[in-house]
Amino acid sequence: MVNEIPGVNMAELRLRGFKVHELPAYVEVPAVHGRRDFYKMGLVTGEMTIGYGGEILELNGTVLFFVNPRVSRSVVRRSVNTTGYACIFTEAFMPPIVKKSPLWNAAENPMIPLNKEQAAFIRGMFQKMMAVHHSDYSNKADVIKNCIELVIHEALSIQPPGRSPQTGAARLTHLFMDLLERQFPIEHTAAPLKLRTAQDFAAGLAVHINYLNRAVKETTGRPTSVHIAERIVAEAKALLQHTDWSIAEIAYALGFDYPSYFNNYFKRIAGVAPKSVRFENHK
The missing domain is CATH 2.60.120.280 (Regulatory protein AraC)
Known part of the structure; x- marks a missing residue:
């Protein structure tokens, strides 16, 4: 294992x-x-x-x-x-x-x-x-x-904290990444994921969404939405592999209103359906 x-x-x-x-x-x-x-x-x-x-x-x-x-x-x-x-x-x-x-x-x-x-x-x-x-x-x-x-x-x-270059863009990106990580791991289905879009994170950081997107792209070379999507899918894979939750329960825990939305989202990012990941892990 x-x-x-x-x-x-x-x-x-x-x-x-x-x-x-x-x-x-x-x-x-x-x-x-x-x-x-x-x-x-x-x-x-x-x-x-x-x-x-x-x-x-x-x-x-x-x-x-x-x-x-x-x-x-x-x-x-x-x-x-x-x-x-x-x-x-x-x-x-x-x-x-x-x-x-x-x-x-x-x-x-x-x-x-x-x-x-x-x-x-x-x-x-x-x-x-x-x-x-x-x-x-x-x-x-x-x-x-x-x-x-x-x-x-x-x-x-x-080695005190603050090792990363503290430009405005780098600092904001650091805060975004930290806020993104704080939401995980998902430990139960009763408190679904709240921050799922770039707009959600911009509001949480009290900045304009365009400023957040520009800072994250400048610092990491990738859009804010890509970081969010990849992290949500990574958590979904972990839940599929390490819990006995149903796919519907995982979908709700990750903030999706309907399992079908989650299935489409997961397949678009990961390239495979959620049930394929679970099936592969339980061979």
């Missing part, structure tokens, strides 16, 4: 809400991760090519990384001696600081390069989390949360 991680018991992760582990020295390539419903941060040394949110990122050296569960990603490992640690946790387990931290912002590069001293400190924090994770201490979850917060604070001190 796409949703599995080498060396990680997924049932235990969902039960406890967190998992700390040492990265395996070698994983067959490519290791396609896709979308998952948990946050991840880690320390890794090695060489690899990472696909993250439509971008290709090259890793060479030691970096601290933060993975947003809403962003699709894949990893192609180019080194058999990659080393490091990872901490994975669900949104329910997540410390409050994570919700406010820009480190998981979908519009940002998820990797922060580290020097030897910084890497040594972060490595010590992960080793501490691993030791606590495997101990019998009854309050281990609280210690893990404290360690996560310390890593976040250290990361912010190394």
Whole structure:
């Protein structure tokens, strides 16, 4: 399954809400991760090519990384001696600081390069989390949360937020992308998606729709409507693959008045019908 991680018991992760582990020295390539419903941060040394949110990122050296569960990603490992640690946790387990931290912002590069001293400190924090994770201490979850917060604070001190060029167009695009991502994942059908058009987002950001469209096109090279459509379809695929909701329920959850509208929309963007995605996933 796409949703599995080498060396990680997924049932235990969902039960406890967190998992700390040492990265395996070698994983067959490519290791396609896709979308998952948990946050991840880690320390890794090695060489690899990472696909993250439509971008290709090259890793060479030691970096601290933060993975947003809403962003699709894949990893192609180019080194058999990659080393490091990872901490994975669900949104329910997540410390409050994570919700406010820009480190998981979908519009940002998820990797922060580290020097030897910084890497040594972060490595010590992960080793501490691993030791606590495997101990019998009854309050281990609280210690893990404290360690996560310390890593976040250290990361912010190394590389403060605001890494993207802060032109007017880039800033507005950043806000648009952040507002788009905040709507996901869809967790139940009772609260359907509210922002579905460029006009909806322009109103939410208190700007004229022409200004928003021009800023997003200038910064990303693609229209606002394309970003919205692709993100809605990506969420639809995730719901088709990872839930037992009917196609009608998914349609309503994504803000479509009628399942037929959703079917036509999905097929126009994805090139296949929703039932094809569900059928392929359950072969």
